[in-house]
Amino acid sequence: MAKQPHIIIFNPDEMRGDALAHLGNPASITPNLDAFAANEAVSFGQAYCQNPVCVPSRCSFFTGLYPHVRGHRTMSHLLRPGETSMLKELKEAGYYVWMNDRNDLTAGQIPGWTESHATEIYYSGQKKQGPGNVNPDQRGEPGNKYYYSHYEGQLKCNAEGKNYNGDDEVVDAAIERIHNRPADQPLCMFLGLVYPHTPYRVEEPYFSTIDRAKLPKRVHADDCTGKPLMEAEIRKYAGMQDFTDADWDELRAVYLGMCMKIDVQFGKLVEALKEEGIYDDCAIFFLSDHGDFTGDFDLPEKAQNCFEDCLTRVPLLIKPPKNIPLDPGISNSMVELVDFYATAMDLAGVQPTHTHFGHSLRPVLADRSAKVRDYVFCEGGRQPGETHCDEYHRNSKNGKGAPTTTVYWPKMKAQSEDDAHAKGIMMRDERYKYISRTVGKDELYDLQADPQEMTNRIDDESLAPVVVDMQRKMLKWLEATDDIVPFELDERFTPEMLWARVRGLVPPEKEAEVRKMIADGTPFPVLMGYCHSLK
Known part of the structure; x- marks a missing residue:
């Protein structure tokens, strides 16, 4: 078997696909990721998550x-338990999973x-x-336009001109493990970062550098026109109608x-891999779990059953090990994040332990024009009455619903409404996006004529x-x-049930032998x- 590559997963939270320059x-400043995409990786410009939270x-x-x-x-x-993850599968295949x-x-x-999915977990808060x-x-106080905005603005810097946060600590801890990695195992490193997730806040020089x-x-x-009820309900409860264009900007x-800071941290990690001489041996994945409204549709943050590209299109950059053919640059091939799983397992040379629906992107790494999907899908929301599926009831205090003091209250309150939190599935191709909902109005967007998804044309008879x-x-x-069948097979009968079915055929002197055959799984x-x- 060929030498297994190190698997490096750099996972910022809530990063829009269009946050990359x-x-x-x-307006974006992401020089490390831009150079990475241009020379050493494929950046998938049409990568979509499967749920927007x-x-x-x-x-x-x-x-x-x-x-x-x-x-x-x-x-x-x-x-x-009973399920698995790529991390657990790689660990069981011999990887040192950090x-x-x-x-x-x-x-x-x-x-x-959780501990069974990793060899080592770094617990933050040590710095x-x-x-x-x-x-x-x-x-401010309730009623202030900023109260539910998630906006906190500029962070202070310490005497060294820095604002060291939890993501900095994680990146430094990962670098420390890279410098002191096990000699006899390939690494799998998962850096699950917080930025650019809300609250919106960052220090200098990042605060002022964005033009x-x-x-x-x-x-x-x-x-x-024709946008989902969830968005209108969040706007109603958020009370941000006095937010000006300057405020949103x-x-x-x-x-x-915040994305600029993520770029700097990514560059720092890459430099450590190069210093250790293992960069060429690494498969590096940079991806986010979902996007962020960031002011589009007059909304902050995200919604769990809305499917605009600002929420569903995410960064996905992949650098394979040096021995794998690579056509670096931007690919417009439509892909899903489930394809990350398939690609990482493929490059690691590890056979998945369950049926899955991802496609390995190795063909696109070799030829950016290669096509693996005609459509991408995303889904979210709940059925009427599924109160265990909404965040309002999940965070209820004394049975009175989520507290209004939490900055997430507008979204939680909107989720308490069956019609607003209606279950939906998004299907998107290169031209159209269709959203089917179990309750309320479906959506259809002509992305060629309306790339910002402003006009729902579900009632347009010509379409x-x-x-x-x-x-x-x-369908x-x-x-x-709609399901997967486990690879593990079950027995229809217990050993004693099997013995009951054959005991009348077995002479006493053969009982021990037959019982052993049963125990051995004959x-x-x-x-x-x-x-x-025997008769």
């Missing part, structure tokens, strides 16, 4: 399964379960964190400053054939992915044939 954002997305891309397959479509239903304590993958209440906000009262004048045009809610610039075709293909996709037809021969 090389994918066309004139953290836990379901991670449960999906670490297993190669869609959220509906095992019910992982909420923030409170994580992987449990991860930090970000999780959002395995059920934390089960003793030893002194940077000072707080320049304006600690930015949020506000270069920010792309924002999508205004008033310019849209500050929020957007801070978000891109009815498009809807029918996509509905048919969505076929659901039929193909197939029932063979067992019966042998017992009949």
Whole structure:
């Protein structure tokens, strides 16, 4: 077997696909990732997550399964015993699996379960964190336009001009393990970072470096028609109607400053791999779990059953080991994050222990024009009455619902409404995006004419054939992915049940022999044939 590569997974949280400069954002500053994509990796410009919030997305891309397959479509239903993950599979295949304590993958209440997925878990909080906000009262009192905005603005710097945060600590800990890695095992490192997840806050130089004048045009809610009820409900409860374009631009610039810091941290990790002389031996994956509204549709943060590209299109950059053919640059081949699972397992040379739905992207790494999918899918939401699936009831205090003091209250409150939190599936090809919902109005966008998804054309009769075709293909996709059959086979009978079926054929002196055959798992037809021969 060829030498197994080191698997390096750099996973920022809530990073939009268009947050990268090389994918066309004139305000973004991501030089390390841009150079990485240009010379050493493939950057997938059309990569899509399978759920627009953290836990379901991670449960999906670490297993190669869609959220509906095992019910992982909420923030409170994580992987449990009886399931597995890529991390656990690689560990069992001989990898030294290092991860930090970000999780959002395995059920934390089960003793030893999360630990079984890694060789080593780095627990954060061991280093002194940077000072707080320049304006600690930015949020203000209830009713203030910033109260539910998630915006905190500029962070202070310490005497050395730094603001050392939890992500800095994780990257430094990973680098320390790289410098002191095991000599006899390949590494698998999962860096689950927090930035650029809300709150929107960052220190200098990142705070001021983003040129506000270069920010792309924002999508205004008033310019849209036929958008999902969830977005209107969050806007209603958030009370940010007094937010001006200048306010939104500050929020957007801070978000891109956070992405700029992620880029610096990524560059630092890559440099450590090169210093150790193992960079060429690494398969490096840079991906985010989902995106962020960041002011589009007059919204901050995200929504669990909304499917605009700002939420579903994510960065995905892959550098294979040096011995794997590579055509570096940007690929417009449509891919899903479940393909990350398939690709990492393929490059590691490890056979998955379960059926999955990912496609290895090795062909696209060798030829960026190669095509692996005609459609991509994303899903979210819940059925009416599924209160265990919404965050409002999950975070209820004394049965009175989520507290209004939490900055997430507008989203949680909107989720408490069956119609707003309706279960939906997004299907997207290169031209159209169709969203089917179990409750309320479906959506259809002509992405060629309307790339910002401002006009829902589901009632446009001229596009009815498009809807029918996509509905048919969505049904076929659901039929193909609605379950998986375990590789492990079960026995229909217990040993005593088998003995009961043959005991009348077995002489007393042969009982021990036949019972041993049963214990050894002799197939029932063979067992019966042998017992009949004893008469």
